Amino acid sequence: MKDERILLAHGNGGKLSHKLVDQLMRPAFSNTALDELHDGAKVTVDRADLAFTTDSYVVKPLFFSGGDIGKLAVCGTVNDLAMSGAQARYLSAGFIIEEGFLYSDLVRIVESMRSAAAEAGVKIVTGDTKVVENGAADGIFINTAGIGVLIEGVSISPIRACPGQNIIVTGFLGDHAIAIMSERYGLSLPVTVTSDCAPLNMMIGELLTEVPEIAVLRDPTRGGLATVLKEIAVQARVGIMVDEATIPVRPEVLAVCNILGFDPLYLANEGKAVIFVEANYTEKALATLRRHAYGSDARVIGQVIATSPGQVGLRTAIGGVRLLDTLANDQLPRIC
Amino acid sequence: MMTSSKDLKRTANFFSREISRLVDRPLRLMEVCGTHTVAIFKSGIRQLLPLEVELVSGPGCPVCVTSNAYLDTAIAYSRQDDVIITTFGDMLRVPGSSSSLSVQKAKGADIRIVYSPLESLDIAAANTTKKVIFLAVGFETTAPTAAATVLAAADAGVDNFYVLSAHKLVPPALRALCSNDVHLDGLLLPGHVSAIIGEMPYQFLAGDFAVPAVIAGFEALDILQAVYMLVKQIAAGKAEIENQYRRIARSEGNPDACMVMKQVYEVEDTVWRGLGVISGSGLRVNGKYRRFDATSNLTVEVEPTVEPCGCLCGEVLRGVVKPVDCSLFGEACRPEQPIGSCMVSLEGACAAWYRYGSGRWPI
Amino acid sequence: MCLAVPARIIELEDMLSTVDISGVNRKVSMMLLPDAVVGDYVLVHAGFAIQKVDEAEAKQTMELLKELAGYDDKQ
Numbered sequence: 042m043k044d045e046r047i048l049l050a051h052g053n054g055g056k057l058s059h060k061l062v063d064q065l066m067r068p069a070f071s072n073t074a075l076d077e078l079h080d081g082a083k084v085t086v087d088r089a090d091l092a093f094t095t096d097s098y099v100v101k102p103l104f105f106s107g108g109d110i111g112k113l114a115v116c117g118t119v120n121d122l123a124m125s126g127a128q129a130r131y132l133s134a135g136f137i138i139e140e141g142f143l144y145s146d147l148v149r150i151v152e153s154m155r156s157a158a159a160e161a162g163v164k165i166v167t168g169d170t171k172v173v174e175n176g177a178a179d180g181i182f183i184n185t186a187g188i189g190v191l192i193e194g195v196s197i198s199p200i201r202a203c204p205g206q207n208i209i210v211t212g213f214l215g216d217h218a219i220a221i222m223s224e225r226y227g228l229s230l231p232v233t234v235t236s237d238c239a240p241l242n243m244m245i246g247e248l249l250t251e252v253p254e255i256a257v258l259r260d261p262t263r264g265g266l267a268t269v270l271k272e273i274a275v276q277a278r279v280g281i282m283v284d285e286a287t288i289p290v291r292p293e294v295l296a297v298c299n300i301l302g303f304d305p306l307y308l309a310n311e312g313k314a315v316i317f318v319e320a321n322y323t324e325k326a327l328a329t330l331r332r333h334a335y336g337s338d339a340r341v342i343g344q345v346i347a348t349s350p351g352q353v354g355l356r357t358a359i360g361g362v363r364l365l366d367t368l369a370n371d372q373l374p375r376i377c
Numbered sequence: 378m379m380t381s382s383k384d385l386k387r388t389a390n391f392f393s394r395e396i397s398r399l400v401d402r403p404l405r406l407m408e409v410c411g412t413h414t415v416a417i418f419k420s421g422i423r424q425l426l427p428l429e430v431e432l433v434s435g436p437g438c439p440v441c442v443t444s445n446a447y448l449d450t451a452i453a454y455s456r457q458d459d460v461i462i463t464t465f466g467d468m469l470r471v472p473g474s475s476s477s478l479s480v481q482k483a484k485g486a487d488i489r490i491v492y493s494p495l496e497s498l499d500i501a502a503a504n505t506t507k508k509v510i511f512l513a514v515g516f517e518t519t520a521p522t523a524a525a526t527v528l529a530a531a532d533a534g535v536d537n538f539y540v541l542s543a544h545k546l547v548p549p550a551l552r553a554l555c556s557n558d559v560h561l562d563g564l565l566l567p568g569h570v571s572a573i574i575g576e577m578p579y580q581f582l583a584g585d586f587a588v589p590a591v592i593a594g595f596e597a598l599d600i601l602q603a604v605y606m607l608v609k610q611i612a613a614g615k616a617e618i619e620n621q622y623r624r625i626a627r628s629e630g631n632p633d634a635c636m637v638m639k640q641v642y643e644v645e646d647t648v649w650r651g652l653g654v655i656s657g658s659g660l661r662v663n664g665k666y667r668r669f670d671a672t673s674n675l676t677v678e679v680e681p682t683v684e685p686c687g688c689l690c691g692e693v694l695r696g697v698v699k700p701v702d703c704s705l706f707g708e709a710c711r712p713e714q715p716i717g718s719c720m721v722s723l724e725g726a727c728a729a730w731y732r733y734g735s736g737r738w739p740i
Numbered sequence: 741m742c743l744a745v746p747a748r749i750i751e752l753e754d755m756l757s758t759v760d761i762s763g764v765n766r767k768v769s770m771m772l773l774p775d776a777v778v779g780d781y782v783l784v785h786a787g788f789a790i791q792k793v794d795e796a797e798a799k800q801t802m803e804l805l806k807e808l809a810g811y812d813d814k815q
Contacts, residue, residue, distance in 0.1 A: 223764075226492045227787075231763040286382045296762035299745045300784070301492060302466070302723070358382055359389035359597045361421020364734040369712040373466025374492045376519055376743055376786050377411050377438060377724050387809035412742040465786075493787020495769060518742050522786045525771040569742035572783060572791040595742065598805055624797035625746075625783055631791050634772040 047142040052172025065148065066134075066168060069155040074131075074166040082166035084131050086190050092127035094118060095186035103146065103180055106220045107235030110183055111153035113311060116240045117262070118187040119161045123245040124258045124314065126197035127189030129161060134168040135184040140175045150181065161240035163187070192246065194253040201256035202277035204347040207323045209316040211244075211330055212237070212338040214266055215294040218308035223297055226374055234293050239312035244333040248316070251329045257317035264368040265307040269315055270353045271367045281353045282362075283343030302375040306355075307368045317345065385598065392601040393425040399605075399612045403429045405560060406607055407696050409547065410567035411438030411724030412595060418733035420597035426604065433696040434726035436550055437567055439515045439543070440467045441694060441718045441725045442649045446682045447543045448473030453679045454510055454541070454671065455486040461504060462488040463497040464512040471721045474683040494526040501530075501538040510671045513542045518569040520544040520660055521634040524641035527662070527669050539671040542661050544642065548578040549658035550649060555586040559695055563607040564590040565600070568622040575630025579618045587616040594622040641666050650718060651691030690717035693726050700727040707731060744785035746793050752778050759784060 050057040067075065074082040098114040108116075115132065122129040134154065138147070158165055217236040223229070241260070249255055257277075261269045266288070274281045290298075290305045298305050312335060318326045323341060330336030353365040408414055414434045417423065423432065436442050452473050455462045462478065469479045469490065482488045487507075491497060494511050501509040513523040523540060530538045547570050555561070566579060571592045582588045589610040593603035603621040610617060620626055638660070647659025662670035688710070689703035700706050700719065710716040712728055719725035747759035747768070755770045759782070766784075773789040776782055781793035 227496075227766055229765045233763065292762040293764050296745065296764045299743075300761065300764070300766070302743045355421075357419070357421040357597065358385050359420055359422070359425065359601070360386045361389075361424035361597075363419055363421045364732075366732055369732075370470065373469060373490055375467040375723065376465045376515055377440060377467050377722060384806055384809040388805045391808045391811050410742055493769075495787050518744070518785055518790065521772050521790065522788045525769065525788060529769075529771070567742055569744050569783070569785065569790070572744075602805075624794050624801055625791055627791070627794065631772065633774060634790060637772060 045144055047138050047140060047144060047147065047172055049140050049172050049174065052138065052170055058170060061170060065151055069151045070158065070165040072164040072166060074164065082131070084166060086130060086188070090191040092122050092125040092189045092191055093186070094121040094125070095184065096121060097182060097184040099179070099182050100221070101179065102221070102224075104149070105236055106230070107217070108238035109150055109153050110181065111150035112157045112238050114183040114185045115154050115157035115161065115163070116238050116311060118185040119163060119240045119242050120260050122187050122189035123242040124197070124260050125189070125191070126195040126249060126258065127191045128246050129163045129187055129189040129242050131188045132158065132163055132165045133186045134165050136168070136170045137178050137182040138170065138172050139178040139180055140172055142181055147181070157240055161242050192249045195249045195255070197255065197258050199257055199259070199273045199276040202273050202279050202317050202345050203256070204279060204345050206256060206317045206319055206345040207341045208270075208281065208283065208343045208345065209318065209323070209326060209330070209339055210266065210289065210342050211314045211316070211336045213289045213291050213294070214261070214310055214313065215290055215298070215305040215308035217311045219294045219297050226301060228297055228300065230297070231293055234291060237310055237312035239335050241312060241314055241335055244330065244335050245314060247333070248326060248329050252318065252322050252326045254322050255316060255318050255326070259315045261310045261313055261315055263309050265309060266315065267306040267353065267365040268368045271365060273317070274353050275351045278350045280346040280349035280351070281343060282346050282356060283353070284356045285358050287340060287342045289338055289340065302377070303372045306365065307372060388598055389425055389601055392605045396430065396605050396608050397427045399608045400427050400429050401612070403431065404562045404608070404611065405431050405433055405696070406563045406565060406604065407433045407435045407561050408565040409435040409437040409551065410565070410570070411441070411722065413437070413565055413567065413593065413600065414726060414729050415724045416595050416597070417600060418729050420600070422597060422600060425601065430604070430608070434693070434729070435554065435696055436649060436652060436694040437516070437547065438719070438722050438724045439545060440471055440722035441690065442545060442651065443471070443514060443543050443718065444648045444650055444682070445474050445684060446679070447541075448477070449682060450672070450677065450679050451512055451541060452476050452478060452481055453677045454675070455481045455488055457677070459507050460487070461500060461507050461509045462486070462512065463491045463494070463500060463509055464488065465514065466490045467722055468512055468514060470715065471718050472685070472715055474680055494523050495529065497538060498526065498530055498533070498535060501535050505537060508537050508539060508675060510539045510541055510675070513540045513544055516545055516547050516567070516570050517573045517638070520642065521573060521638050524637045527641045527666050528637065530669060531666065538669060539675065540662060540669050541671040542642070544660035545647060545649065546644070546658050546660070548574070548581070549655050550652060551579070551582060553652050553655045554695065555582065555588055557695065559697060561588060561696070562611055564588060565603055565607070566590050566592040568592055568594045568599070568626055571622065571626035571630065573631050573634050575626070576618055576620060576628045583616045583618055589616045590618050592618070592620045592622050592626050594625065651694035685716045688717040690719045690727070693719050700730040703727070744783045744790065746781055747784045749776060749778050749780050749782060752776070757789065759789070
């Protein structure tokens with residue numbers, strides 16, 4: 042495309058719109074449903090039990106170590122479906138682009154989406170592109186909606202949390218948030234810390250096939266691990282006790298938290314899952330997870346307990362207990 | 378500090394047992410520093426202390442003791458079109474008389490969060506038609522960093538950088554606390570303030586008031602050890618200034634940092650929320666560097682100060698009441714919608730109590 | 741009021757150093773600690789080095805705390 046920047050005309054449904062879809066989106070997301078170019082895609086699913094989700098992505102900066110807004114937009118929705126106990130199948134992609142946005146950036150983002158969708162085994166079958174005036178959107182916003190097929194025999198719900206279950210976390214926490222934030226505050230990170238943005242559906246799919254008894258699945262995105270645990274504790278009216286010494290956080294991530302005053306338990310993750318499973322299925326669940334690249338550091342971090350319903354306790358390194366609550370306000374760098 | 382988690386627990390248990398052994402009556406120990414307040418909650422130390430030992434939060438949260446008038450002034454400046462406000466994250470949500478910096482930011486004011494005051498100079502250089510005003514809040518740990526920034530600005534000939542100082546000094550506040558009717562059996566002193574000012578400025582606590590005090594670090598074991606040292610002193614009827622944090626807080630402090638502070642700032646009387654005016658407890662830019670002082674150079678119209686009704690921040694800061702004793706606590710006043718500054722600052726006693734509960738898990 | 745972390749100076753020129761904190765790097769002003777040298781451990785607050793870590797004291801503290809862990813066994 043000779044034009045270097047996105048113009049208002051690219052969003053008006055006319056010649057330039059068609060050109061954009063033809064030259065960029067169609068080749069990238071190529072599949073028969075998309076190629077028909079109807080207003081809606083016609084797809085077939087084997088069973089009637091579906092999961093359906095949507096999310097909008099507005100992350101800044103658009104490009105960060107380990108990913109970009111495109112990768113996030115695909116993985117986030119695929120993971121939401123996985124956390125519902127469904128195998129993701131089809132995604133829609135809606136773009137709202139600011140006039141003047143660099144075409145080459147859009148190419149990068151679309152390519153990230155293609156690559157993430159390919160890894161996840163999902164097809165992007167329909168979409169929309171709007172262009173708004175300079176200043177009306179911050180670069181680009183993406184919405185993805187997703188349909189998935191519920192895995193047979195599986196029943197995931199927060200209210201299935203009950204005393205005696207183990208709580209598993211699939212790997213290191215805080216990587217995504219820290220990768221995004223560090224540059225803003227002049228911190229240069231070692232290559233070990235990049236966003237953990239990843240499609241977890243293959244790993245979760247296999248987990249649910251091996252251990253259909255899994256009770257609860259959640260991905261600790263905004264608000265972090267603590268918020269997710271508190272929400273489940275309240276919804277299921279159970280108590281939760283986790284052990285600080287077992288919660289995996291990289292030393293580099295902890296260092297940034299200490300510098301800026303962040304709490305790693307409240308940082309967003311984009312490639313992790315929190316899993317509640319009965320004690321007798323725990324070993325099998327761990328073995329299944331650890332076979333995957335995205336679950337190699339999976340471990341048990343706590344239990345659902347019979348007392349203190351609605352409360353989440355953290356056993357601290359010195360043997361004290363700290364109460365965890367939902368994130369109230371976004372964390373900001375502080376001196377105190 | 379400690380390598381093994383088992384060792385950590387064992388050492389913590391040792392202190393816990395010894396403290397229990399030594400305590401024979403109710404004790405009120407005040408942790409002066411807000412960072413200690415948070416560290417104590419986060420590590421769950423209260424779980425390991427006997428019920429007789431009450432850890433009370435003091436006025437060591439610079440955000441909490443900042444007056445509404447200061448916030449109102451900052452907010453008034455932020456409304457001016459040619460002003461960029463730079464501030465630490467701590468100040469963003471603190472309520473002034475009618476608004477907050479965060480509300481002003483949403484309305485379009487140019488307010489930028491910085492990790493270091495030096496970032497203000499970069500912003501000033503990149504925006505020469507604007508006036509960059511740095512909200513200089515903090516105690517002796519932070520004041521030298523703002524002072525050094527002024528020196529750097531002077532060196533580089535920057536003419537659009539200003540400081541709105543709300544710096545406060547800890548020792549005068551401790552004197553005011555001890556002079557009032559606040560019953561305290563011992564003090565945990567702020568380790569990083571001490572890294573700057575050393576041990577000498579605290580001697581009056583023992584000499585004039587017979588209050589034992591220990592300079593403490595911020596790891597869980599630092600705090601436990603400091604409480605143990607205090608309890609030992611009390612049991613032996615002593616009142617001395619001890620230093621648990623020798624690896625960072627040297628007895629002479631950091632003379633270079635103190636010198637930088639003296640170069641730029643002069644001491645003044647200032648208002649502490651909850652403690653009133655304390656003489657010689659604040660810092661303002663001195664004559665030599667007055668061209669960097671915001672209020673001396675930039676006119677601004679500030680709304681009349683209004684104090685929130687029913688807010689007991691003052692009493693909380695003096696350790697006279699607990700956050701739960703305030704009728705607004707947890708209902709009208711919560712972290713998402715704070716009324717008083719003790720609820721806004723992450724280390725404010727009220728915010729800490731709300732977030733972490735009473736610090737004692739029922740199990 | 742006291743959020744500060746220990747860091748090791750890995751580079752130093754004029755009054756600006758680069759420090760390492762568990763693999764994380766940042767530029768830090770040395771205006772408040774002009775006598776520090778490369779290899780020193782310093783306390784970093786708000787982008788400034790504000791005090792040197794006394795390594796001998798640090799070692800002593802760690803050893804004492806480890807020793808006290810031993811006393812717990814004897815209960």
